[in-house]
Amino acid sequence: MARTPHDRRTFITRTVGALGGLALLPSPSLLLPRLLAQAKSVRVAVIGTGRQGRAILTELQKIPQVEVAALCDRSTARLDNARARAPKAALVQDHRALLEASPDIAAIIVATPTHLHRAIVEDAIAAGRHVFCESPLAATVEDCDAMAAAAASAKTVCHAGFQGRSNPTYRRAQPLVRSELRDLVSWFGQSHRKTTWRFPAGEGETDQAANWRLDPAVSTGLAGEVGAQQMDVAAWCRGSYPSRISGRGGIRLHKDGRTVADTIEVDLTWDDGVSMRYEATLANSHGGAFELVHGINGSIRFAWTHAWLFKEADAPTQGWEVYATRQQVLDQEGIVLIANATQLAEQGQLQAGAGLPHPSLYYALMDFLKSVTEGEPVACSFQDGARSSILGIRANQAVMAG
């Protein structure tokens, strides 16, 4: 999911507390995870070398035990651009040729357009490779179910790229949703960006292929392509999925003949009556992307590299809060939910008010690689990834149906 740096600048206005006192999470290894030094080198291929594929390559560069052995994309222009971030990688245009020719590549990272995931993932699993697949997993319910079934029978690691589940800040906040906020009042999520969502076609590529997000035949729209990540956070924190979805949307800005809405509103309701309002637009950038959950004892604001807890005045104070770092956020004082702030600051690795040392994507990839090399449990299984992808697909269908 594309993050908006604007979020952090907007909301961090003043650091109130000093970094001194109790840490809020037990281990700095969550913030600065590494593969075991003795871990064998992992040969990796990245399939799909557009913007997300290149972002993945930037994060993989930070992991010494990873060797990016191959890049695969139908577009030679995208391959050429990506090669600068993985100079030793072989360049391949067909994923089946890659799987056949390179049996020593243990892990496949899939970052192609969503509707192309299924065939690549099924082939990679059949070839006995570990697979990391970007979210959403697929563009149809049928494809999601098929991928989850393939993963269930796989002997290799299959990891879905829903990054919230790997993000240390979100992991810190997730149990607090249940313990600190108590009964939930409501959930809100938004993604605001001002962009056409159009991409120029590369050499030999059709405009339709380059702009698959705007093709209603294959696109899951804003609800699926952007919203599924944020809806997954809510489902993961709650431990259950909503049972009712309604939605609406339209073209507010980009009246260029497109039919995929540039602005949407989705309402998700759980069986216990808690509801989530989700808004996304390509017509306005104010506020960027965040999620805000309200409970009877307080609220938590998730902003990908940051999260804050705001207590209600009548909520009981926990011991660790006394020493926690606080920041002024939109005229309210919030408790910063970041792991081991004190210890990291002493090591010079974290400035007061700073966020995570790495983007969420890094933590998701690291979780995948830890599962591959150290047998760690998968942070987001294909089964969970399929459920959240289907949530995005159903939300998009609700928007389309109006």
Place this chain on the structure above:
Amino acid sequence: MGTRFELAIVIDEAQPSEAQLRAVGELVLREVGDWHQRLTRFESDSWLSHVNRTAADEPVPLDDEVYPLIAEAIAVWRDSNGAFDIARGHGAALVLDPDTQALRFLHDRVSLDLGAIGKGHALDCAAQCLRQHGVTRAFVQGGTSSGIAMGAPPDGRSWRIGLSSSSDPSDIAEVFDLADLSFSVSDDGSQPGAPGGRHIVDHRQTSGVRALQAPRRVVVTGPSARLTDAWSTALVVLGEVPPAFPDGYAALFVGKER
């Protein structure tokens, strides 16, 4: 960087539709945003912050996009006798291995700041992206202090750049006509909160970081915005053009000497 970038593309008949050019423009500005995210030292999750946390402990491999940037920054440090220094006074503690393309710091007091070259680098990448998509005439600028003039505007043979007076921003002190050239302006103007009240510091001072004694204003033009950006900073510090100033580049000190 943390500044505003602007882009103007000239629509030629031979080029794609306006909608497609707008998509190209957005791609270019996303490219600039991606470089900001990689090169800023103010975001803890940037690539540069990762380097600053890591390179004193172990070599950090640089890819083919970043290696030329760091190599050129070190070359300008050397050629300017340390007047330009991405290591903020510790340029001699940077070790860049050309065989492995790995960077390491000789001690843990080193911290990179690419603020005086990153904007130019992002502009060079933006221009490359424009060319890849068939754009030959455009103007792209960042923070109004660095830019690239590609080709010519619709109504002339070159892009006309006005340099405002330091005493009166509404007054144009100098005018430059540029075509297929990059430019950067460095001005050791006042900046509240910066050391000595200036935003460019001379890291060669041995008794801590001190501001320059004499404020200066320099314009550098040449093929690469990365180098015009770096050299304009170096020349503000030096106050003169050194013998190692690169061929193909021009420098002008603008009437602020005193």
